[in-house]
Structures are given as structure tokens and as C-alpha cells.
Amino acid sequence: MPHPRPLPAPFVDRPFTVAAARSAGVDADRLRRRDLASPFSGVRVPNGALPAAKLAAVALLACGPTAFLCGGSAAAWHGMPLPPRLARRTAVEVAVPAPGRAIRRRGIIGRVLDVTPAEVVASRDSVRVTSPARTWCDLAVQLTVPELVAAGDRLLRSGRVSLGDLRSAADARRDRRGMVAIRSALPLLDPRSLSPKESELRALVVLAGFPVPGVNVDVHAPTGEFVAMVDLFFEEFGEILEYQGDHHRTDRRQWRRDRTREAELEALGYHVMEVTDDDLANPEALLSRIARNLVRRGWRGELRPLDEIRRHLRIPGA
Numbered sequence: 001m002p003h004p005r006p007l008p009a010p011f012v013d014r015p016f017t018v019a020a021a022r023s024a025g026v027d028a029d030r031l032r033r034r035d036l037a038s039p040f041s042g043v044r045v046p047n048g049a050l051p052a053a054k055l056a057a058v059a060l061l062a063c064g065p066t067a068f069l070c071g072g073s074a075a076a077w078h079g080m081p082l083p084p085r086l087a088r089r090t091a092v093e094v095a096v097p098a099p100g101r102a103i104r105r106r107g108i109i110g111r112v113l114d115v116t117p118a119e120v121v122a123s124r125d126s127v128r129v130t131s132p133a134r135t136w137c138d139l140a141v142q143l144t145v146p147e148l149v150a151a152g153d154r155l156l157r158s159g160r161v162s163l164g165d166l167r168s169a170a171d172a173r174r175d176r177r178g179m180v181a182i183r184s185a186l187p188l189l190d191p192r193s194l195s196p197k198e199s200e201l202r203a204l205v206v207l208a209g210f211p212v213p214g215v216n217v218d219v220h221a222p223t224g225e226f227v228a229m230v231d232l233f234f235e236e237f238g239e240i241l242e243y244q245g246d247h248h249r250t251d252r253r254q255w256r257r258d259r260t261r262e263a264e265l266e267a268l269g270y271h272v273m274e275v276t277d278d279d280l281a282n283p284e285a286l287l288s289r290i291a292r293n294l295v296r297r298g299w300r301g302e303l304r305p306l307d308e309i310r311r312h313l314r315i316p317g318a
Contacts, residue, residue, distance in 0.1 A: 004033040007046070015045045015058045040092075041105045055129045059092040063103050068120045070095040070111055070129035072142060075133040077123065079158065080151040081196035085315075088144060095130075111140040113138075114174050125291070132161050133169035139186070140178025145207065145312040156191035163189060177316075184312055192216050196229035198231050198243045201275055205232065207312050208287045209304040210294065214242065221268060228261050230272075237297040238266060240272045241290070271297065283313060 008024050010016070019030055021044065036044040039055060042062035056073045058203055070087040073094035092246050094103055095111040099122075102110035119134040130138060132155055139151055166189070170182045188206055192215040193199040206212055213232040219240075221227055232241040244258070262272045273293055279286040284306060292304055303309075 004035050005030055011044075013044070013046060014062055015043060017061050018042050018044060027201060040107045044197070055090075056092045057125060059094055059108055062105060062125065063094050063108070064096070066096050066100065067094050067103065068096075068130060069093065070130050071109075071138055072136070074130045075139055077127065077129050078132050078135055078155070078160075080132075080139070080154050082137070082151070083143070083147050107262075116172075119169075129313045131169075133165045134277060136161075136166055137169050137173050137178065137182055140181040142165045144315055145181050145184045146187075146200035146203035147196075148181055149188045149203040150196035152185060152189045153191060153193040153199040154196065156189055157193065181312075181316070182279065190215050194231075195243065195245070197245065197277065197280065200280060201241065201243050202209075202232055204280070204283055204287070204309075205315075207304070208290075208309055209301060210234070210290065211236065211299070211301070219265065219268070220271070227264050227268065228264070234294065234299075237294055237299055238270045239294055239297055240270050242272060242274050244276055283309070 006012075007021075007026065007030075010024070011021055011026070019032060019042065020036045022028070031044055035047050037047055038044055039064055040059050041168055043058055045058060056069055056077060059073075060069065062069050067091070068074075070185065072082055072089065073093040075082055076087070088239065093109045093111060095113040095115075096103065098112050098114040100112055102112050104110055108267065113130075114133070115130065119131050120128055122128055123129045129135070136148070136152055136155060140148055145150065151168060155166070157165060163186075164204045165187060170179070170186065173179065173182075184207070185203070188203045189200075193202065194216055202213065208253065211234055216229055216231065217233040217235070218229050219227045219233070231243050234240075242262075262274075265272050271293060287303060287309070293301075294301075312313050
């Protein structure tokens with residue numbers, strides 16, 4: 001098979017619209033050749049010219065000048081953590097301002113959003129996207145409360161928004177969907193959190209009615225020597241919660257360090273409870289275990305009713 005004809009210079013190493021290529025004299029047959037990918041209707045990408053992270057920006061090419069990234073696609077663009085059910089989704093969420101008509105194209109989830117000019121910003125790559133604070137509020141219709149807390153913690157830690165910015169965005173929100181989740185998540189946010197799962201665990205603990213734990217607290221021996229920084233610390237009860245990702249299991253050196261660290265903490269009289277992603281997937285059993293450990297060490301509180309806790313753990317619309 002003969003090699004395809006070279007493309008004009010503006011289309012060699014970057015995504016382009018079919019309309020722009022046709023205007024430059026590229027015929028329809030050339031635009032169907034295998035060296036051009038078509039991730040979205042009306043858009044072509046020279047093979048190898050598109051990092052996966054840029055796919056969302058390419059979707060905007062065919063959507064007109066008023067379109068912008070929103071929802072999970074905007075969150076990913078801003079670097080917010082998303083649960084796997086959203087992170088694995090290949091369709092891109094694109095909105096137009098109300099009262100426009102939602103875009104209907106292959107590979108695009110079209111939405112119409114009532115936004116103010118300040119709620120749509122241009123990134124350093126000139127990609128139009130909902131602002132970080134607006135994006136966080138919009139996520140409330142797709143995430144559980146602990147997942148929303150994880151996204152907000154990451155934003156606060158990045159320094160791109162303040163807690164006041166998120167509160168102002170919530171107060172200004174015209175769309176009242178998700179407001180219960182937003183109001184539940186706001187008082188739980190903490191920029192000291194170092195990982196999304198740690199954030200989810202902390203949110204679950206507080207929503208369940210346990211005391212608010214310290215976050216990433218430095219623990220020292222009586223001599224003043226530093227021993228460890230622990231994820232969540234119920235200091236009054238000497239109880240420590242540590243979220244353990246898979247690398248703590250698969251990395252042999254990390255596993256050994258963890259065991260030594262845990263032994264040092266327990267030698268000081270603390271109790272260390274490790275929590276994994278499987279535990280988070282079974283919150284009732286996890287919370288019961290935490291309660292038993294705290295009661296044994298002097299806690300006299302009570303868990304909130306399970307129905308009330310479950311309400312915060314539901315995926316909206318599921």
C-alpha cells in the first residue's frame with residue numbers, strides 16, 4: 001500500500017478539525033487514512049501526536065468556541081483524584097453555557113451548565129474548563145461524600161483554592177443538586193491529607209461519629225526522638241489508623257519498614273490499626289472494628305445510625 005500523501009505543515013504533529021483540513025485543501029480520502037486517528041467526530045489526530053492526558057482538550061476542537069470541559073473531565077484536568085469508575089471513563093464531559101444545546105458527538109458527554117464568566121477559565125494550555133472551585137461543586141452529583149472530600153483535600157493542598165473559595169462557590173451555586181453532599185463535605189476538608197484514600201478514611205471516621213483524629217501527626221518518644229508521622233491519630237486514646245496502599249505490600253523494603261515502625265509505635269503504648277482499600281469497600285465492618293478498638297482504650301461515644309452513614313456513601317444517581 002502506498003504511503004499516504006504528506007499533510008500540510010499545520011496538521012503534521014497536532015490534532016486538527018476535519019473542517020480546517022478540508023479548507024486547506026486536504027481531501028476526504030486522505031482524512032480516512034490509517035495514519036490519522038479519529039477519537040471524536042470531526043477531529044483527526046496524527047498517530048503518536050496525542051498523549052492520553054490531552055484527549056480532553058482535543059474533544060473541544062470540534063465543539064465550538066463556547067464549549068468547556070466540566071465534571072470529571074475538568075477534575076482530571078485540574079489534577080483532582082477520581083474513583084476508578086470515573087477515572088477509567090473514556091468519554092469526555094463537555095458543556096456549553098445555558099441556554100445552549102448539549103453537544104451530541106461520539107465520545108463526548110454533552111451538558112448544558114448555568115455558569116458565570118468567572119466559573120469558566122482558560123488553562124495554561126488555553127483549554128477552557130470550569131474553575132477548580134466550580135468543578136469541585138459539580139463533582140458532588142457524581143461522588144460520595146468521602147470521595148468529594150478527597151478531591152477537595154487535593155485542591156486545598158495544591159494551594160490553587162482556599163476553603164473560603166470552595167464555600168463561596170457553594171454559596172453561589174444556582175444548581176442545588178449535590179448541595180447536601182457539598183455541605184457535608186466542606187467541614188471535613190483538610191489540606192494536611194497526603195493521599196485520596198487517607199482522605200476518604202478520615203471522612204468516613206468523622207461521618208460515623210468518632211472523635212476528629214489528628215492528620216499526619218508526628219509522634220515522638222518520651223526522649224523527644226522522632227518515631228513516625230502517622231496518618232490518623234486519636235491522641236486521647238492512643239489509637240492510630242494507617243491507610244496501607246498496595247505498595248506497602250508489594251515493596252519488600254517498604255513492608256519491612258512498616259513492621260519496624262509499627263513495632264516502635266506499639267512499644268510506646270499506642271495501638272496501630274492498618275486499613276486497606278478492601279476495608280474501605282466494607283465500611284460497616286471497618287467502623288465496627290475501629291469502635292471496638294476505641295472502646296477498649298476508653299472511648300464512650302456511639303456510632304451514628306448505619307442508615308445515616310450509608311446516606312453519605314451512596315453514589316448519586318446510582
